[in-house]
Amino acid sequence: MTGRSTLNDLETPFLAVNQATVAANIGRLRKYLDELGVPLRLHVKTAKSLDVAALLHDEQPGSITVSTLAEAEVFAGAGYRDIVYAVGIAPHKLARVVALRQRGVDLVVLLDSVEQAAALATSRAGMAGIPALIEIDCDGHRGGVRPDDPALPVIARTLADGGAEVRGVLVHAGESYYADGVEGLRAAAENERQCAVQAAEVLRVAGHEAPVVSVGSTPTAHFAVDLTGVTEVRAGNFVFFDLVMAGIGVCSTADLAMTVVTTVIGHRLDKGWILTDGGWMATSRDRGTARQRVDQGYGLVADLDGNLYPDLLMSDASQEHGVLSLRPGSTAALPDLPVGTRVRILPNHACATAAQHDQYHVTEPDSTAVVAVWPRVQGW
Amino acid sequence: MTGRSTLNDLETPFLAVNQATVAANIGRLRKYLDELGVPLRLHVKTAKSLDVAALLHDEQPGSITVSTLAEAEVFAGAGYRDIVYAVGIAPHKLARVVALRQRGVDLVVLLDSVEQAAALATSRAGMAGIPALIEIDCDGHRGGVRPDDPALPVIARTLADGGAEVRGVLVHAGESYYADGVEGLRAAAENERQCAVQAAEVLRVAGHEAPVVSVGSTPTAHFAVDLTGVTEVRAGNFVFFDLVMAGIGVCSTADLAMTVVTTVIGHRLDKGWILTDGGWMATSRDRGTARQRVDQGYGLVADLDGNLYPDLLMSDASQEHGVLSLRPGSTAALPDLPVGTRVRILPNHACATAAQHDQYHVTEPDSTAVVAVWPRVQGW
Numbered sequence: 007m008t009g010r011s012t013l014n015d016l017e018t019p020f021l022a023v024n025q026a027t028v029a030a031n032i033g034r035l036r037k038y039l040d041e042l043g044v045p046l047r048l049h050v051k052t053a054k055s056l057d058v059a060a061l062l063h064d065e066q067p068g069s070i071t072v073s074t075l076a077e078a079e080v081f082a083g084a085g086y087r088d089i090v091y092a093v094g095i096a097p098h099k100l101a102r103v104v105a106l107r108q109r110g111v112d113l114v115v116l117l118d119s120v121e122q123a124a125a126l127a128t129s130r131a132g133m134a135g136i137p138a139l140i141e142i143d144c145d146g147h148r149g150g151v152r153p154d155d156p157a158l159p160v161i162a163r164t165l166a167d168g169g170a171e172v173r174g175v176l177v178h179a180g181e182s183y184y185a186d187g188v189e190g191l192r193a194a195a196e197n198e199r200q201c202a203v204q205a206a207e208v209l210r211v212a213g214h215e216a217p218v219v220s221v222g223s224t225p226t227a228h229f230a231v232d233l234t235g236v237t238e239v240r241a242g243n244f245v246f247f248d249l250v251m252a253g254i255g256v257c258s259t260a261d262l263a264m265t266v267v268t269t270v271i272g273h274r275l276d277k278g279w280i281l282t283d284g285g286w287m288a289t290s291r292d293r294g295t296a297r298q299r300v301d302q303g304y305g306l307v308a309d310l311d312g313n314l315y316p317d318l319l320m321s322d323a324s325q326e327h328g329v330l331s332l333r334p335g336s337t338a339a340l341p342d343l344p345v346g347t348r349v350r351i352l353p354n355h356a357c358a359t360a361a362q363h364d365q366y367h368v369t370e371p372d373s374t375a376v377v378a379v380w381p382r383v384q385g386w
Numbered sequence: 387m388t389g390r391s392t393l394n395d396l397e398t399p400f401l402a403v404n405q406a407t408v409a410a411n412i413g414r415l416r417k418y419l420d421e422l423g424v425p426l427r428l429h430v431k432t433a434k435s436l437d438v439a440a441l442l443h444d445e446q447p448g449s450i451t452v453s454t455l456a457e458a459e460v461f462a463g464a465g466y467r468d469i470v471y472a473v474g475i476a477p478h479k480l481a482r483v484v485a486l487r488q489r490g491v492d493l494v495v496l497l498d499s500v501e502q503a504a505a506l507a508t509s510r511a512g513m514a515g516i517p518a519l520i521e522i523d524c525d526g527h528r529g530g531v532r533p534d535d536p537a538l539p540v541i542a543r544t545l546a547d548g549g550a551e552v553r554g555v556l557v558h559a560g561e562s563y564y565a566d567g568v569e570g571l572r573a574a575a576e577n578e579r580q581c582a583v584q585a586a587e588v589l590r591v592a593g594h595e596a597p598v599v600s601v602g603s604t605p606t607a608h609f610a611v612d613l614t615g616v617t618e619v620r621a622g623n624f625v626f627f628d629l630v631m632a633g634i635g636v637c638s639t640a641d642l643a644m645t646v647v648t649t650v651i652g653h654r655l656d657k658g659w660i661l662t663d664g665g666w667m668a669t670s671r672d673r674g675t676a677r678q679r680v681d682q683g684y685g686l687v688a689d690l691d692g693n694l695y696p697d698l699l700m701s702d703a704s705q706e707h708g709v710l711s712l713r714p715g716s717t718a719a720l721p722d723l724p725v726g727t728r729v730r731i732l733p734n735h736a737c738a739t740a741a742q743h744d745q746y747h748v749t750e751p752d753s754t755a756v757v758a759v760w761p762r763v764q765g766w
Contacts, residue, residue, distance in 0.1 A: 271474035291671035
């Protein structure tokens, strides 16, 4: 298919990725963090693609974060040796961790409680020789221990007693996805940093080396102004960006590198609807912008060249149908999109939309020719 | 893996399907429609599984509905010869339709406008010899023409002039998913029937044979009391059912045949949270019950034997994390679920949750042994 298909003849719906936009997004963040003197550890959970990671790492395997052991295994197979598995480890998953480490991968696990540390130490595989990061909670978003929680040094001690290596701390400012504006984003980044550094200091006072102080989220990575004490920044969404990130001011809609291409299959002009063959199976059910100031429905709508139709939204979805209509209150005219017209949907949440597909169709600027097909890692 | 794995040792998250419950759901609807004298045309879009379809068709290929041409191609490969593609056909997809018909498959397409009929007739593949159903709108839910729309006979004429076969009409009472209670469901079913029969009559008066009068949705299929004039009923969700269907009274939670198995990885007892390794990647972002009287979050929570924990919901999700907590206002105690405990999540929307996975792990009653692994059709 490579080099012969175009966005005009592939079977819809499908994912289109603008390679130059991905490269620009990667270049921008790498430059920003280079100036702050901290390396970027790509989170591969968004793209789940060796080809996307290669754009960051200049074709050489670098340091990555994964959300599943399936990602770790695929990237290990491609030569990646420096991997953080950033979801709290379930005891039964240690056997796969051990197998990867025996292949020479420095795979690091995550946990956040004494109970979990004890369960890991006494599990069948055990924790002997396995490096662990302790998850720190900086904003009440999800898991993690607070840096001043007396459990923190007990977790570290339990790990060390079980033969594990206390590699350090990991913080994810999940609430930064709900920040808005520069000041809020900067504050979220500084809070993330302070919590991480404080927690690492607790571990060092308790006698652990804790060399790694890992922070990150796409919003905080782009708005940190000081990363003193931090040893790495994790981010993943930024490779594609999405409408949620645009909504909080981390990017503009022009930075969105991934869209869903769908075909118009009908009209209900009495209702102001244009129907397409791209439903939630193609976009996901994610409606992240519903919580933002501007609700973008299931996504904004552009032509194949990327020009947005004014006020046109994908306003509703069933499994294999999309409904396009004007934003409520709009005075724009419904565009004339005859049956067979192809449009691009700019998604709410790149991670969720990408997960509905098994590959990306890659284009270069000012062309609809597909120059590559990039597969995605599937499953767990 | 078959016959050796159990729900206790498979990698979480994964889909578990209770085969006896699927068989009971199928048997119930088949008996109901047998008594009404109308055949069931299974919609395979929910399960996307040859194995599930085989339970309805007694291992012999029967009549099915598909939501993608990928489904049509996989089922055709397994011997299915009677297939309705129930999404409005995009002109560029006719080539695949023709290829399937050349393999001996009676594949029927759907459309709902003069514009579309004309675009199909003049497309590269053309409509010569292709049977088409005209989509009828009975409740304003999505696409289709009203049975009294003057466009209806024009669509049929345009099809006939293009050499297509006017096979009949197809109606889907999409709004029945928002009905509630027996009377509302019966009214939706009767309205669906009346619209279909009225539209078919319009076509027959205009000189078309229109032998097929196809209706269906899981809610209306279970509540129709008279199907006079209808030649087939389509339904798909009922093979698994889900919390949305339970919420409108089409089934009980005991009828839910498919669950997501996840593992507890931590606790935030200060917040009343139990954390699992099953996030929206495993359940989908579908929150269909949010619009119902009782919001079930991302799902109800049961133990591996299927016993529901009182008032426990999967209340929040990130990509690979689930949060379990008590229903707001509950006086129940948070159950003691140590790290490593496995739970089942009963999903909002079976079609969307199943779509996050590529296979089902199948069990029999009162056993956690996996007796079969059923693959799902992927993509478009």
